[in-house]
Amino acid sequence: MDLPELVYGDEKAFKDARTLLDEIFCSTSPYIKQLCQLGETVKQAIQGLEPILSQFTEPICAECPTGCCVNSHAFPDFEDLIFFKSIGLPWQYYDMTRPEHGTCQFLSHSGCKLLRIQRSYRCTWYFCDSLLFKFEKNNRRDFHIFNAKSSSLAIKRNGLVNYFKHYFAKFK
Numbered sequence: 812m813d814l815p816e817l818v819y820g821d822e823k824a825f826k827d828a829r830t831l832l833d834e835i836f837c838s839t840s841p842y843i844k845q846l847c848q849l850g851e852t853v854k855q856a857i858q859g860l861e862p863i864l865s866q867f868t869e870p871i872c873a874e875c876p877t878g879c880c881v882n883s884h885a886f887p888d889f890e891d892l893i894f895f896k897s898i899g900l901p902w903q904y905y906d907m908t909r910p911e912h913g914t915c916q917f918l919s920h921s922g923c924k925l926l927r928i929q930r931s932y933r934c935t936w937y938f939c940d941s942l943l944f945k946f947e948k949n950n951r952r953d954f955h956i957f958n959a960k961s962s963s964l965a966i967k968r969n970g971l972v973n974y975f976k977h978y979f980a981k982f983k
């Protein structure tokens with residue numbers, strides 16, 4: 812089944828998505844308990860990546876002359892909202908009056924103001940080719956660990972989303 816599509820600037824679709832998830836997660840069903848447990852495994856996988864990202868990718872991004880943090884990248888898709896809700900994060904406000912391709916509203920001089928678990932998934936997995944090339948060239952062993960952990964995160968996140976889809980079909 813298809814999940815709602817969220818587009819930067821569409822406040823109504825974003826609000827409807829949050830309302831829907833608030834209603835679904837209000838249930839005391841064992842499905843929700845299981846969803847929350849799956850969300851925790853995703854959270855742990857993200858936190859497991861944190862040290863490697865801090866050590867190897869952030870220093871490269873910090874020196875990047877162009878940067879790639881724009882408002883539309885920070886904006887979550889529905890799958891991100893499922894994850895945020897499953898670990899009990901409060902809804903984050905996004906100022907969608909800002910230009911879609913303008914510098915991200917969460918970017919500060921010292922980097923991203925959001926915790927890794929508060930960021931959209933694309934913020935966690937996206938790295939440009941140049942960064943990946945430098946990372947692999949300078950730290951081959953850690954690069955392989957990074958790849959393995961990223962794959963594990965993707966599998967866990969898919970597990971969460973697929974479980975949600977199963978439950979959501981029943982909810983509808």
Ligand code: SF4
Nearest residue numbers: 872875878879938939
């Ligand atoms: S991912 Fe690449 S383009 Fe984006 S900030 Fe990092 S180095 Fe720059």
Ligand code: SF4
Nearest residue numbers: 880885915918923934
């Ligand atoms: S949320 Fe953070 S990592 Fe994502 S685009 Fe904005 S500043 Fe960059």
